[in-house]
Amino acid sequence: MSARKKKTAVVQPLFERIQGETKTYAIRQCFKHLCRRPDHLVLIKPKLTESKRSAWPQLIPDLDKVAALGEAISKQRPKTNKDWKDEADALDREGVHLWNAASTIKGGQANASPDVVAALRFAAFRLIEAGLEQDQSFEGLVHVLQLASKAGASLSEVGRHDAAASILACAAKYEEQLRTLDDAEPSHQQTRAQAVVLYYSSRMEAAWREGNHGVADFMLQKAIGEGCAPARRAYFLTPLAAKLLEIGKSFLKTLRENPQVSDGGQRQPGEYAVKWMQKAFSIIELSLGKRIIGVQYLESYASSFTCSTARAYYLAPAHDADNLDRAEAALNELIDSIDSAADRENLEHQQLRWMRLAVLKRQKAAEPQLLDAFKSIIDHMNHNDSNVTDILQELRTLAQHHTLVTAVHQHALRTVMDSEAKSSLTCVDRLLLSLLFHCSKDENHGRAMRDVEAALACVNDAEIVLPKVPATACLTLLWQFGDRHYIAKRWAEAADWFLCGTHTIFSSMARPSHAKCLRKAALCHIQQREYSKASAILRRCPGGDAATCYVSLLAAVHQGARRFLCLAVRSVRAMVEAPEFDRKMLLLATQLANESDMKSLLLSVLEALLDTVQQQGGQNLHMEALVLIRCIIRLTVRLMAEPGARSYDFVPTLTGHFMTGKTLIESLSNAERGAITKDISWLWRTAYNCAVRGCADWEDGEEAVSNLFDIARELLELYCTSSLTDVDTNLHLYVANASFAAVAGRVFALRRQRAAADDRDTRLDPIVKDIRACKDRIRRILDAKYLTTDEDVARARTFVHILRVFEAELCCLMKDWTSLLDAIQDAVRSDALATNTFEALADMLWIEKDCPVEVLFAALEAILHASLDRSSLSVQKFSRWLRAICTILLSRNSVSDRAKALGYVEQAVAVLDQYADDQDSENVYPMDERQWLLGTSYNTGIECLHVSLVDEARRWFESSTIICRYVPDGPARAEKISGTYTELLSKFQPDADKSTDLEPS
Structure with missing residues (x-):
């Protein structure tokens, strides 16, 4: 063996061991993270036991993390070489706990969220799957397949399609294992089939x-194929049939909500509904032969399924007219049989009647057939809101059949009226409202009114008065229809629609609504210029x-005659006194009167508006009131200036509004008056010009x-005090003029009424006070030198002198002689322009019979001295004043009085001498006064000589001798007087000086 191969033989097992250890560590970490971290199962499990359901949806993210961790464990576990029995048991135990919790929530809480149940099943299945052994038994595979199918169905139900797909993918794996498992026991076949059908x-x-x-249809075929083999198939085919029916109904619902929807433009929901319901019935037919649990449920609702299927055929686009005919015939035959049954109000029977109506509508049947179908439904239904709603909603689809809809409404209304159930009366208002709304769309107005009147009469014949709420609703509709026209x-x-609201069935709203309907109808007749009808309705x-x-005012204004104008004015006054009066009505009336050019009516409206403003008060309203007063005064002046107008009849109104304006201005402060100086100026000028x-x-x-x-x-005066700038000096002259004119007018009025007045008339005292106040006012103006021109000053002084005459005149009328003397002394102390005043005072006293002599003497003496001092003497009047004074003095016959009289005679001689050559007739001493x-x-x-008053007698004779110069035949008279004086002197005083020469003193 080469070195390289030896190395590989040694390293490879070590690598696999290391890899296994790494996977084991990863699994352990996942397990610890899943079961021991406080943010997962440790946190989730306590919250599931809480009664506070609002916190459950917040667990969904944590449950998804649990499912993810469980899935991670499932993917890693098959490659580990360790014994995980304890951990697997723990995972299985936790998964079962979550699954049971989901079952408890779903079965015990009607309002439990499906999202929570789906998340619990999702996490539970992943945990159970993570804890599964490598080799499963038949029962284990069946169990896990059922769990996977149910978890996938729950996730699909709440719209979590990706999670459902992953779960169902696992289920497919277990289904394949179950299918390939060699198990020959017959008892396991049905169990396996049930699990597979569920999958x-x-x-x-x-x-x-x-x-x-397409996939759904394929899976259905697989389910039916798997479920048809076992003998007792109804156990697991019954739920499948229910699901198929549910799917079919969902397609019907989709079609009802959106009739235009289709599957890629090829198939519509109606076809799908028919298909799925047919398959549901095929499953039901497989089960009808077995009297087992679930079949009775299907049989009891067979008619319901039949109706649903019929609706599916009805909504499907590929329908056949012959099928509709056969459906109609079958429904008619079935309905005829159920109409004679005892249970006439059965819900399923009503559905058949509704189905017949739908078929007739699809066939476009004649109105009598549709009416019979509606009558059958109405006659066999309970009179409640739900059923009435169904009828009304169906009628909305038949709006083009106006007569049919009206007949159905009327039949339903009569049926409800004939019903003995009190609850049926609650449907009256809905039917009546619907009928009113339907009749409002009728183009034939006469027919619509007849239908409405018939419906109202039907309700009235049943002695029904609508409560306030439905009565208000009906009236609102009637007003809307009337407003639309x-x-x-x-x-x-x-007008016809408005008058319908006056029917007796609306008597619960009689007072507010009855009048409103009548007013609206009257307005319609006013617009049509049928004023007599409008007036009759308003009555x-x-x-x-x-x-x-206000409507009465409107009718009267449009008629325009004088007698109707009086009615309009009365309407305005009554409107203001009404409890629900609104100022806006007066504003509208103002506009109406202005547009109609009815000044008298406009005046009444403005006066009423002014009264409302004054009642409310406030500075801003004071300003508004002043504007109204100006408008009223201007309008009144125009009315007075119209040809043929009785101007004096408007004087009290004019004066009253000027007084109101003055009172308003006086109530304002100086600063506030400064803001309305233009209004004050306009008012005083207008008042002055009117006067x-x-x-x-x-x-x-x-x-x-x-x-x-x-x-x-x-x-x-208010304008002068409130003006922010210097006022024009001419304004003070207007003050003097107005003040004097006011006093003069009152004096003239008194003179005119003097014949009927008492000597001590109470009206005299105020006039005297006015005169004295006027004198003081003009004097202040003169003293302040407000008058700049000589002409103005002379005029003001003349006013004062005339006022003195007025004062003296009233003192005479009042027999107040003390005040008269004070007035005379005031005149004496006045300026040189008082000459005419003196003459007037003297003339007044001269003719006053009741004037005491002392008063007359003092007055004449003061007047005479004042005239002499000012050299402003009328010789003719002087002669008469002097004669009166001398007469009074000589009548007293005292030494001092005679001496004073002699002095006045000597003053007269001086005047005679002064004006002897004057040719002016005014300065010629009257001849009779000379004599x-x-x-x-x-x-x-x-007389003085007779009493031995020689010196005094001598002075009198001397004066008479001088006066002889100014009388005809003066020298002869002077000589005769001298002789007489000498003779009398020698007779009464023999020892006196014999000198008879009289020398003037």
Whole structure:
């Protein structure tokens, strides 16, 4: 032997030994990793015993690792040369434990996850397989083949096709070993056949689930061939038949879900369903001769299988019309026999009736035949939601047969009404809803309305009132149908649908829905310009609803006549007072009135909107209210300016809104007013202009004009105080003008009403206060020198003087003489422009009969002195004032009074001398006053001489002598006066100085 061969002979056994030791080490490591690591079996087994099922799906990855380790052990074990009996037992024991756990979970927990069961069986089989001995007995091969088949079926069921294929590949190996095993015992033949049938059945099911129909069919043939040889084949053929039926039904389900699906464009699921069900029946026929367990189950559901097969033929594309005819005839004969049976409501019998209907539909039978089929189903069914659902779903497929669908609905509705079961009444709403929906699609509107009315009458005749929920559903549908016609401008049709909602069967929703239906119908008639019909419908509505008021407003606006305008205004007021009122209604009404150019209605709507804004309050709403007030005032002014309009009727409205605007502005702070200065400016200017216009246009409107001037003045003052910049000086003149005009208007109104007023009328005090406040206001403007032009200043001063006259006039009316004297003193202290004021005061006092003499004297004296001081004298009035003063003084007849009277006479002489050559008629001293001065002086002098008042008499005679210069025939009169004075002087005072020359003092 060569050296090389010797070396090989020595190394080769050593290499094999080393390799064996390496494999043994690997197996041991896998075993330790499998059974002793805490993340596998040690962790899995406790969790399987827990009652918390939510944690089981989390074990699937760990179970897959266990299966992988078991498979690794199985691949390595045959090459090891060690005795692994203990480890093999441990693996077998753990695998059996997992398999039993899977069986427990699947059999005891109805809601156990199939994924968990499949993973457990997968891991269990791999462990059991790893623990198998090299040479298996017949029983061992049968057992492991069954385990492999069941594990593969479970994995295929949950969609783990790769894992199922690997398991079934192992099963094929064991099946081959079992088939080649030489075992002549007869008792083992049936056991082997049962295991093999189970194996082929699992392969068949796995191939079917993967969509490999050819392999599935091949495996089926192998299973049938293996199962037909034993005598007691029903034990293991019965489960196979059930699986075949399940596969056939799955194809039917696929076909129902997607009728267009096919196998590569060649075969459709219907054909597959027929094929698999036929094979199921062939298996059943093999078993019918044996009265054993499982066969009775198949016999009891034979009719069910028959229906399924018939459905498969029906859905299959390669059907024959002759077959449909034969099926119809058979079904009719069978149904006629079961209709007379006692068990008329049997589920299988109903399936036959449904089958007949399906055949008739496929044959495109006439509507009477279809109606009879439906009636047969309805008459023999329980009136529950499920059965009604079936009927309604079937009717959806016959929408083209409108009359048929309506007749079926009505028959079902009558049948439910005639039923004595209370539970059947729950189906009424569904049938009614479906019928309403169906009738809404009828192009013949008259027929649709007749069908709906007939259905509602049927329910009403049964004295049924729909509960709130179904009633609401029906009403919602009716409103949707009506709205659809409304949008399409089919007003009459829409109104009919809306009026259907007023039927008595909906009385459970009477108040909210009845009015809504009527309003919608009225709107339809309004759109069709049938306003009388709309009004008649609205009169049926319960009162007090804001929405009803709005529709009434809409109808009245469209009619447009004056009497309907009043109705529209009343509708607006009623709408605002309604409890469910919404401001959006007023906004819509505003737009409606504006588009209709109905200013009076628009005014009412804006006023109502303003009331709602004021009720809510808030700064932002105040701003909104001001905008509304401006709109209302502008609209009112336009209405007043229209031809033929009774302007004065709008004055209270106009004044009231100006007052509201002023109140709102006053409620704001200065900073807030600064943001609305434009609104304030617009308001005061508008109020001022309206007042000016009212002075000319409003008859007997002094009070209203005064109120507007007051409002304008107050708004103007607010504007001046809130303005962020310097105001125009002219604004102060407007303040003076408005203030004076307001007072003057009230005085004029008082004069007009004076005849009917009491002397102590309570209205006088406020006017007097207004006059004094106005005087103070204008004086402040003058003192602050806000008025820059002489013309404005003169005008303001004139206002003050006139106000003094007004004050004096009212003091006379009030008999308040003390206040009158104060007013006169105020005039005396005034500027030089007070001349006319003095004249007016004097004239007023002169005609006032109730004025006390002292008051008259003091007033005249003050007026006279003021006139003389200012050299602004009307000689004619001066003469009369002086005459009155002298008359009063001389009537008192005291020394001081006569002396004062003499002084006034001498002042008169000075005036006569001053204006002797003046040709102006105003400055000519009246002749009758001259004569009075002359006579009074002469007579007073004589009286003084009679009482020996010589010096005083002399002064009176001297004055009379001077006055003679200014009267006709003056020198002769002067000489006569002188002679008389001398004669009387010598008579009453003989010892007096005889000098008779009278010299003026």
